[in-house]
Every structure is written in structure tokens, then in C-alpha cells.
Amino acid sequence: GENVEQHPSTLSVQEGDSAVIKCTYSDSASNYFPWYKQELGKGPQLIIDIRSNVGEKKDQRIAVTLNKTAKHFSLHITETQPEDSAVYFCAASYPGGGADGLTFGKGTHLIIQP
């Protein structure tokens, strides 16, 4: 099955600076890579996703890049704001093998310092 590694586990940045979270995956057949934001007491909320036929995707201050050769993908948040503080999860979707759910990384606790 798929295995997703996520780094760092905690990231503290100054408000206005950029934040980068990195993930690697193990199965080259994975074809869908979403990023979720989870605030305390809430369910994960999709913030951006990328499919394997695309190398980069941007949505306002958030961007995701995918390197299929190296099997890694990254989340970039620019001009960070206090409301960006949350836990962020990367995930990969493994097509087949009897388990078609998402495989998640362990999460990154992003702290925005005022």
C-alpha cells in the first residue's frame, strides 16, 4: 500500500512570511494529492489538490507543486496570516489494491507568530 511522509511536524513562521510543507509518497501509481487544513475541533477541510498530470497549481496565496519523478509534493503558503494557523495534512490516493481511501501524512502544526 501507499505510505506518505510529511515534514516538518511543527512549523513556526512570522506573519507575512512564507511557509512550506513537504510530503513524499511511496507508490508511483498514486495519482491524486490533496491538502487538508484542520482547525481545532473541526473536520479536515480541502484547501487545494493536484492531480498527477499537472506539475503545479495555485489558488491565491496557496500553491502546490508535484514532482512525480522524485515522488514528492509540497504546499506553499505566501503572506501568511494568523488564520492560517492550523494542522495541515497531505494525502495521496492509491488507485487499487483494495484500499481506495486517502493515505494521509502525520500532519504539520503551522503556527503563525504575530
Add this chain to the structure above:
Amino acid sequence: DSGVTQTPKHLITATGQRVTLRCSPRSGDLSVYWYQQSLDQGLQFLIQYYNGEERAKGNILERFSAQQFPDLHSELNLSSLELGDSALYFCASSVQGQTWETQYFGPGTRLLVL
């Protein structure tokens, strides 16, 4: 608000008991997924249903079972509960249940087994 609803929000029960968690998918979504989130295991895929039929199975214990009803709501049944089953249980839904589709998560049910 993702459009996925889950009840109850909180559940406190004793070891050995049985509980049922309920999920209603977003309007128009045919597929439902169940995930367990714990501090040590992170977010783990349990099981997926599509239009009433089981489609994929992940790390679901034999003591756990689920079903999806004709109106597309789903229930996750947890029996012979153990202390280690204490966790957040999330339901997610997607349109057709394909691996490349966006999954929308509900707010979760927090289960505490005493």
C-alpha cells in the same frame, strides 16, 4: 461547511459496549468514506461505500462494521469497544467514489471509551 453531517458530535461509553455513528453525505454524492483519527495512528481510512455497496476496505477492525442505506446515509457500528477505540471518527463523501475525486469531510464524532 462541507455539507456532510455527522451525529452525534460526542459519545461517551464503556468498554464492551456497542455504538452507532451516523453520516449523511453531501447532496448528490454517492460515495461515503469512514476515517479514524487518533494521536498515535493519525488519520486512517477504514471503509468506503458507493451507492449502497462496499467498495474498498482499509484498516477496519472485525469488531467494526458499516453500511450505506438506500437514501445514501451511512452508519458505522463499533462493537466490543476497547479503550484504544477512543478517537475521532470522520465521514467523508465524494460524487462517484473515484480515487481522483475530492473528498469532503464532516465535522466528526468524538468517541470516548471509559
